[in-house]
Amino acid sequence: MNLPELHTHLWDALRLGASPTRSAFTIWQLATLGLDGAPQLRSIVLREADESTGTLAFHTDRRSPKLADIDADDRVAMLSLDLDRHVQLRLNGRARPVQDGARVRRMWDGARPHTLILYQTPHAPGTVIAQPEDGHVPSEPAHSGFDNFTLVEVVLDAIEYLDLTPGQHCRAVFRRDDGAWRGQWIAP
Numbered sequence: 001m002n003l004p005e006l007h008t009h010l011w012d013a014l015r016l017g018a019s020p021t022r023s024a025f026t027i028w029q030l031a032t033l034g035l036d037g038a039p040q041l042r043s044i045v046l047r048e049a050d051e052s053t054g055t056l057a058f059h060t061d062r063r064s065p066k067l068a069d070i071d072a073d074d075r076v077a078m079l080s081l082d083l084d085r086h087v088q089l090r091l092n093g094r095a096r097p098v099q100d101g102a103r104v105r106r107m108w109d110g111a112r113p114h115t116l117i118l119y120q121t122p123h124a125p126g127t128v129i130a131q132p133e134d135g136h137v138p139s140e141p142a143h144s145g146f147d148n149f150t151l152v153e154v155v156l157d158a159i160e161y162l163d164l165t166p167g168q169h170c171r172a173v174f175r176r177d178d179g180a181w182r183g184q185w186i187a188p
């Protein structure tokens with residue numbers, strides 16, 4: 001595979017990861033800089049991958065600490081792994097909550113109900129509660145949860161590919177420079 005073919009292959013993998021079909025790149029680890037400067041890491045589900053704009057998107061609770069991190073410093077890193085194929089993808093970008101209300105509403109309307117229930121919880125994620133049940137969604141929730149639902153977009157500026165298949169190790173990085181992606185092979 002040459003670099004342009006690899007770039008196409010990577011965006012295919014990102015699109016598949018963002019599709020409703022579960023794939024190796026559905027779940028990502030998202031790193032932010034915590035408000036105290038320490039790194040913070042958590043899993044998220046990839047929901048959109050748009051090659052034309054070089055952006056990914058995931059949804060989250062408006063009240064979650066990761067949004068405060070992003071508000072203070074929008075730099076994020078993301079990592080996911082296809083264990084069967086020995087492939088790691090590592091991304092860098094800048095995150096921001098999507099302000100386009102119609103786009104957020106479309107994402108909400110297209111999501112599976114069991115995903116959206118989480119946004120009806122009465123307490124902000126991370127709130128101390130007396131027992132696990134106190135964090136459950138009430139049987140008659142006061143609201144749909146839409147007000148807590150946020151779509152976060154990550155504008156990528158680097159995509160790194162590492163394939164550690166025995167006998168054919170391969171690593172490349174694509175960086176965005178003035179809107180165009182430039183790839184280079186690098187040592188694994």
Ligand SMILES: Cc1cc2nc3c(=O)[nH]c(=O)nc-3n(C[C@H](O)[C@H](O)[C@H](O)COP(=O)(O)O)c2cc1C
Nearest residue numbers: 042043044045058059060061064065066067125126
């Ligand atoms: C399989 C799995 C998928 C998850 N997907 C998301 C997600 O798409 N968005 C999200 O905000 N949190 C998701 N979470 C929960 C986060 O990992 C995290 O615990 C939560 O968002 C609180 O993070 P914060 O305190 O850093 O804001 C997921 C957790 C698991 C185990």
